[in-house]
Amino acid sequence: MTGEGAGPVDDEADFVDFAAACQGSALRAATLVTGDGTLGREVALDALRGIAADWGAARDEGPERRLRSAVLRRAVVVATDHDDPVGPVRLSDEGDEDDDAVDEPEVRRAAVRAALAGLPPRTRAVAVSRWLEDRTDGETADHLGVEAAVVAADVDAARRALARADDRAGPLPPEDDRARDLLTLVADEVPEADLARPAWDAAVARRRTVRRRAALAGGVLVLGGAAGLVAADRGTRRGPAPAPSRSAAPLAGVRVQGAEVLYGPEPDDEESLPPYPDAAELGLRARLGPGADTPLEQLPSSGSSAPVAAVFLLRTGNDEYKPAVLLPARSPRPLVVPMAPLRPVDVPANGRGVPVGPDTIERDRHRLVFVQPDGLVVLEVRSTRTRRIPMPGARPERAGWAADGRTVVVTGSSRSWQVDSRTGVVRPTVVPVGPGWADIDLASGTPVVRGFSPRGEIVGVRSLDGPETEVSGFSASSPDGWACRLVRLGAPEVLGGRTEGLLAARRGGGDTRVLAASTAPGVMPGAYRPLAWGPQATVVFESRSAGPTGRPVLRVLAWDLAASRLYLVGTLDTPAYPAPGFSDDPFTGVWTL
Template sequence: MQREVDADFARYVRARQHQLLRAANLVCGNGPRAEEVLEQALATAAGRWHRMRDEPDLAVRRLLYRDAVSSRGGRVDAHGVLAALTPGHRALLVLRYFEERSEPQVAEVLGGTVPEVARETSAAVTRLHELYPAHDVTELLDDASGGVDEVDLAQRAWDAALAGRRLRRRRVASTVAGLAAVGVVVAVAQGAGRVGPVPAPSPTTTTSKPALQRLPDGTMYAAMPLEGEEDGLPDFDAGLPSAIDPEGRTVRLSTLSSPPGSVVAVYLRRAATHYRAVLVPADRTQVLVDTLDLLPTRDSGGNEGEPLGAKAISADGRYVVFAQPRAVVRLDLRTGAVDRYAVPAPDLLVAGWRAGSTVVARTAGEAWSLDLSQPSPTAARSAVPVALTRGVAVPVTDLAGETVTAGRWAASGAYFDQDVTSPVIVRGNGPIYQGLVAVDQDARAGRVLLAPESPDGRTGRVKECCTVLAWADPSTVLFRSSGYDGSWVLAWNVETGRVYDVTRLDEGGGVDYPHAVALAVGSRG
């Protein structure tokens, strides 16, 4: 990639940047956030310009709209009209009436089918006309975005792409420099006849830093590598494929004579205004569940989420459950049957299996349980779990994702008190404000896994980067780590502090938001 901005790239950006920035403002509703979303999309395009320069429009719009729809950066104020719509419906209207794209073109950008686009666009227009029958949609969108000033993003996007490339090269170089030492370790382990994913330490290593150390407040901690350096970690075999590609080839469930029956993971794909589940068998093509449309979850504040939790797959691997407004939906992986169970809450956030046939569904402050072995299960109020870190002396300010338990250990994603973590920042690295916390429930003592940020301030991990998925064994937790360079399943041994690479989940590239994923391996209590 050349240092000077490519002339064709600059011409392309400057011919479209104002229109695209107006579109981003309409969808995500926040000026600075819209500019950031567009710059990120163009930076990704700059890094791939040698491959996409002939036909960049579709790829750029996919990047832009996917990130804009996922944004929670604010609300649009166009006489109060667009603020009443979901980001997905805004995106549909902006593409159809502001950018004047055809329904097949909209389907290409947002995903889904042409009938789905037509149906959801009609619903969005109907909603507008119910509220404001005198408004013309095209005129409304033009007026709402008319005050957006043009910003020259060509050079900024090119510079961001160069910065990302330099950072990745530095990471590769540091990884290669450590391969010789890793090779010695592996050789010693193999020579001793050791079997398993964890490499044995070299007995001659006396100067390496221990994996577990102590923060200034006395909390034991381990540290993850910088985001983008996961390939340099030793491998851990958790029964998953080495990579799961959320953009990869799928077959539709409706075309199969029977579902795959057994899967190792499930993740979600966005399709216009809804989600569809994708089943990941161990050694077969992924299966798109086109027979079930899932709505986003929405909390009491209106913020959208993904309806798949870490505990969504039953212990026997037969069922997957999803949180929906006022319901839990169960998919049978052996028959393809879908069942819906009423729950008296419009703002359900997550559903997951507890013991046996019991499913627990939760909002931010309430919980319900359903015994699905019963002929007609009825939702009963259930106790809301106590926060994992209550009464435990750890520098955690908040938790992220679900708490998953195995034996005496329980773990969750976490946010940290930076006054405590800042003294242990490695020179040249960025701040440390998130990661994992694990609590020994017998001893009521905790330890943390720190996720240091990249030093450039532009790349690095996304907010809520690290969420727990399962326990591979009583002392090794599997978790999701997501950032600029992609998304991974990693493993952390809470006893030794060591971190391992399990599975790569996606290509990354700076703008991809994480896909919700649930595993069918290990313990998910």
């Protein structure tokens, strides 16, 4: 985090949130590679401790990637150095069940364990990376530090081994989807463990030890450091400083009841905002949307391993939709997904609801979830395979991924559910749940930020300072615990008549931030809609206004909370008029990042 209030407490909370969301996948990967539950736990804990020890740098460069590489490499070393040959994967110290009680899935699970045990550790790591973690060959090679040709050979070897364990495969090795299912069958049996807090505590203890050792040689270190600085200063010829780039000026604003309220620009001034420097990192272009000039191509039925940057909802008939996914690594334009049409859901408060929201895209950006009148549809973009999970009589209104990347949180007008996307098990919840990492809501009329566990349970609620508000729409959240939501503002006389805007807050503490929308002509109701979070506490959102002809003008902006600045990400294609037959343009205007 780079905003106000950053410090040791924030670092600890950030890491614990991250580790809680990732520890399950790390533990499963380590266990399958080492072939032993105890060794797997040690490997996962050691990798997390390493991330915690260098949390500042790891957070900036992407902790998930660093953790994935550390787990796989360490697991290979541990498995290779283990004295005894690795037998079938041992998940826990519990005794084996009676043979008479073993069912068909357990027989297949045992066969997969035996197949993995017959592979070298590196080949097991390649199989885990490719199928359990859904990485490409190139990503797998990078994580393991090997050549792509080595990965390809190991993939072939793993396929042949799994074919012997799969009674459904026939004479051919299993395809990616089947190989993934076989590994998941074993991985699902790995016992869970809470590693986040032990990893942080171990890293803190090690830092204290290092500081004590450094203090013993402090004089030598300081003297050597000073001499080195002097020598560097004398021997280095500095070139001219680079010219500063065009940057956004900090937004003007006012403090209201303890909150920082910034004034958003008028619509005409948004075009002159400087370009968002991290747009390329998020895969966002200056012009977003499906366009209407030429028909979109279809995503091949074999799918794509490229990460999804955005999803656009296209109208294909009366109350029928299909998603188009933006895969910048594959195509500059969105690709229509070949799947059965999606339908709107009934929302008593608002009429018809759309099946896309801020948490439609899973955090690894390869899977999508859509709420439907009778349940859920989970789309695997890498294979275009869909899974329909029925929820009879539930009447769901919204669905989104929880932070663990496996649980789907579903909410209705008065009920909520947790759905396991792998098994299809639907579990009603007693207390409210939410997707993502956090959200903004009201509690007894007071705005609060709520933090969620990896599976979507509420783990903390913090009251927020600021003007009186009413929430609207949905929140977008980040792994750092930030949440942002459209709100209607009280005290308009203090805010120059501004009555709505974005409210952003962090579950771990710090100031409440508000970006109040302009009241200039053309500003539409619901002027701002949060989409996603970029790097360094920056929220990406949609700004809505009306042009001279009355047609909507949609821009994508980025709000840097730490610097109180706005940037222009790009403009969005104008959606078609919603009445059937009025326009041939299929874009509904519904989309998300």
